[in-house]
Amino acid sequence: MNETTNPTARASRRYLIEFGIAMTAYLAVVGLSVWVLRHLVTSGPLYYLIALLPVVPIVFVLVAVVRYLRASDEFTRIVQLEALAASAGITALLAVTYGFLQGVGFPKPSAWWTYLVVMVAWGVASPIVARRYR
């Protein structure tokens, strides 16, 4: 078995390719849907359907993540799942904290932040978790 046949190395490579394709598709779909909503469809059920189109490539990002985790070796999977659990905890804590601040007049944030916080926290937690096993 060499680096090209190592299933874990292959999983990482495949993940990067799939993630890249999904993000490229996401940018294209966002651009397209914004343009259509501005120029072609301005009301009706189709308006909402087109506004939701960018979710489709995001689903492919999540599928790529799951495929990566399932194809990785046991240690990589443990590290990534611990980091993912940490990111869920951080997101929940931030949500509760901000919820209390909203109670005393802070503005309503966009629901967008949840996705962003989960992903960023996962990215930050991953090397920290891996470090504990060195």
Added chain:
Amino acid sequence: VKNRLKVLRAEYDWSQRELADRLGVARQTIVALESGKYAPSLPLAFKIGKIFGKTVEEIFDADSVD
């Protein structure tokens, strides 16, 4: 779990990358195993034993397990 992985790898003159590729795992998995901070699953432990032609007990120190 304390183990002789690093010593065995040196005897075979394999890099961490080379052993990782032979086991089908990431290099950081070898780092974690060699540090003794990560205990492998039974299938991975048997695979490691097979690669070095040794039993699991000859590689991993059973007395170091809590």
